[in-house]
Amino acid sequence: MSIGFLGAGKVAQTIVRGFLLADIIPAAQMTASAPTSRNLKVIKEMGVNCTNSNKEIVTKNQTIFIAVKPNMVSNVLKEISPAVTHNHMLVSLAAGISVEFIESRLPVGARVIRAMPNTPCGIGEGATMYTCGSAVKEEDKILTEKYFRSLGYCMEGDETMIDAVMAVSGSGPAYAYIAIDALADGGVKMGLPREIAIKLAAQTLLGSAKLVLQGDKHPSELKDDVCSPGGTTIDAIHQLEKGGFRKCLIEAVEAACLKAKELNTINMQQRK
Known part of the structure; x- marks a missing residue:
């Protein structure tokens, strides 16, 4: 299964680096987007496919990692919403952005997961907690566990804990x-x-x-x-x-x- 990253900054780079180290998915099956080619330089050097189109990420991948800065999430969701279907699983890595907020900007029934990883995920020694939205399926949880366990410690938790998790292990x-x-x-x-x-x-x-x-x-x-x-x-x-x-x-x-x-x-x- 291919993976798309909305955003190509340090968060996306960390996750990609960890996936490649764990051999969980080849670089050729990952694509990242950013507004300019300059922002894609580092992730492109990892062998990841690159595009300037967020919509292309959604149309060509079923698993989407939202890896943009928190203040950009709203606009990105508004842009991709028309292309999001029930076949997509969206994993948000943005601090301070709730599942409720993300679901409110997407079609009803969107499968949304919020995760809080940290930078040691890039070397397989990370710590991640994730929480699931109302439409998430059991197979989504299994896939999420597979991805984040390849990066280190991983657990599911209630969303009320996510901000504290960010403050302890994220920061x-x-x-x-x-x-x-x-x-x-x-x-x-x-x-x-x-x-x-x-x-x-x-x-x-x-x-x-x-x-x-x-x-x-x-x-x-x-x-x-x-x-x-x-x-x-x-x-x-x-x-x-x-x-x-x-x-x-x-x-x-x-x-x-x-x-x-x-x-x-x-x-x-x-x-x-």
Whole structure:
């Protein structure tokens, strides 16, 4: 089955890269659209077919990934709506855009799925939650699971959780990169070469994450395992607590989630 991408930016590129890595579908069976050839350059280099026509994506593919920026979704849906039939499955990757909003811009009975992947999907280590619209069939769920499980962890969930998912795992890689960069800066300050400090920091986060995922201990227990009484790590944890490390991460997730809810509210009001 062929796949079409409405949009050829970083989100589409990530999903395409992950599909190719997992050998889930060949590049020749994927097509992406963008307004100009310049926007298609990167995805074209992956071997994906390209077009400047959104309608062509819909007429030539049954599975459509909506991978445009949230503020462009409304116009794109209006453009493709006349070509959408009950044979299409549309998977939206846009943050802050509800299933209800998408369904309201498409013919009655459109099969709509909303998914929230993240950038590690491009290397098969992603995290994705998806939620289904009212007309989605069981075979649509099976196909969606197949696609996103090839990119990493995948689960179905209620749409009320999607904005929080976006704030934790969708935006989460950015928080992790800041943590890696900051750890590396600390290493450089204390005498490590930059290249070594970055590799040590990145591998440390990777290994720590695997211990959480593969073990049966809560993160706080794993943290306690590293903190010897009167040792160096507990002093470091004390500094993190003084700086509000936990508070900052919690508030970052809250801010991202509220922003996503705000985007959906604005879009729904514009529809009315």
